[in-house]
Amino acid sequence: MILEQARSKQKEIVELRRLLHQYPEVAHREFKTHRILLEHLERLGIEIRAPVAGTGIVADIRGKGRGKTVALRADIDALPIKEENDVPYRSLNDGFMHACGHDAHMSMVYGAALVLNDMRDKLDGNVRLIFQPAEEEGTLGGAKPMIEEGALEGVDYILGMHVWPELPEGTVGYRSGPFFAAADTFHLDIIGKGGHGAKPDMTVDPIVVSSKVIDALQLISSREIDPLEPVVVTVGSIHGGTAHNIIPDRVEMKGTVRTMNPKTRDTMEARMRRIIGGITSAFNASYSLNYIYGYPVLVNDRNVTEIMRSNLENLVGKERVVEARQTMGGEDFAYYLQKVPGTFLLLGVYNEKLGYVNSVHTSRFNLNEDILPLGSAIFVSGVMELLKH
Ligand SMILES: [Zn+2]
Ligand SMILES: [Zn+2]
Incomplete structure (x- = not known):
């Protein structure tokens, strides 16, 4: 009817x-x-x-x-x-x-x-x-x-x-x-010290540090969160450098964080800061993270x-x-x-x-x-x- x-x-x-x-x-x-x-x-x-x-x-x-x-x-x-x-x-x-x-x-x-x-x-x-x-x-x-x-x-x-x-x-x-899921986004800059590609000892290479950071962010879902709970951290955009032989000053990344549990969501920014802060300081780099809360x-x-x-x-x-x-x-x-x-x-x-x-x-x-x-x-x-x- x-x-x-x-x-x-x-x-x-x-x-x-x-x-x-x-x-x-x-x-x-x-x-x-x-x-x-x-x-x-x-x-x-x-x-x-x-x-x-x-x-x-x-x-x-x-x-x-x-x-x-x-x-x-x-x-x-x-x-x-x-x-x-x-x-x-x-x-x-x-x-x-x-x-x-x-x-x-x-x-x-x-x-x-x-x-x-x-x-x-x-x-x-x-x-x-x-x-x-x-x-x-x-x-x-x-x-x-x-x-x-x-x-x-x-x-x-x-x-x-x-x-x-x-x-x-x-x-x-x-x-x-x-x-x-809750859908949050982030803008992450890894800040180093640029220089000649052949003299890395005179620089802090933000590209190498970024590779460690990206890798480590994937460990949040695999090592820190209950495996039965879905969490996604995706770096969807990465930009750094201008030539094959120049180490740049910074690398800029954008990504998204997806969570299904509001309590877990509330922990994600702090987890990321701990990991990014630890890695960048280990290599004498620094970072800036803008974490933007999106839809719940x-x-x-x-x-x-x-x-x-x-x-x-x-x-x-x-x-x-x-x-x-x-x-x-x-x-x-x-x-x-x-x-x-x-x-x-x-x-x-x-x-x-x-x-x-x-x-x-x-x-x-x-x-x-x-x-x-x-x-x-x-x-x-x-x-x-x-x-x-
Ligand atoms: Zn759509
Ligand atoms: Zn739609």
Whole structure:
């Protein structure tokens, strides 16, 4: 029934998705996206608050009863990737692409809004739509400023969903408790003393010291943390030197630290400083470390997740509802879940037959649009169910 109602909106959902897909915009610069969303939401005759947190939008569908409020969140930003899909709706912003499926997220929430707005007279409670900028930004993100500007005021539960090529199309992944990792970044400079490449004794070589540091940082996860607990330290960028025969003054590195346990997360900066400080002082070098705290661990509420699991089993069938694996990816939906109970779901989009096999953040990521009404239906049925609790 709900699935049929959502499918009856497929044309509008797909049209919006294609329009958004053509105009991908990166974090905090989602101006056209903002306008497109506004135009579509204004047609629904619902209460709209915009702009929120720069390019965000908050809208309310008010039901008849004085029940609870369930929020649905979509992220709206794209990525600096050149699209390689040969589709009629390919990106018109050269060098940018909705390669994380946030165009799908927006249109699925929009589809849910269409269905829920049709039945607003029967809703015992309200629906809050949250269109949030800058999920991909990584450090500050868009969720936190949206919350600071009141996006969660009066909200009792929240639902979010990500399209997920690691799950077969039409499968829904759920997980109670910690799900996405805390994602912190760091900038590390190893400072030595430059000189001639043939006279290392007159220098402090920051390249050699860096090699020891990088190596030793990997020992945090292998020697210092419980082996059953996931921790990642990645140095993703390293720059130093200009020529084969010159020892430079400094080496600059950037990296990311991922943890699944908030207590462990709190220890990581100190562990790194101890190791980096020890190694640099051993070799007469010094360092500067800028450790930047990003998104916290995303922790799904057990109660809401359980409600959604059984709800999903009724909607799509038991065999298509699976417990998802934890991922070391970060997701700023985590901030909402620190404030109100809710759950973040994964919607499988992998379809080998149709060639939808590429992962998110790649130039060929795409999905079968027939799946979008299912995403809308999941939101609608989630709202209906949670309003009863
Ligand atoms: Zn992404
Ligand atoms: Zn994403």
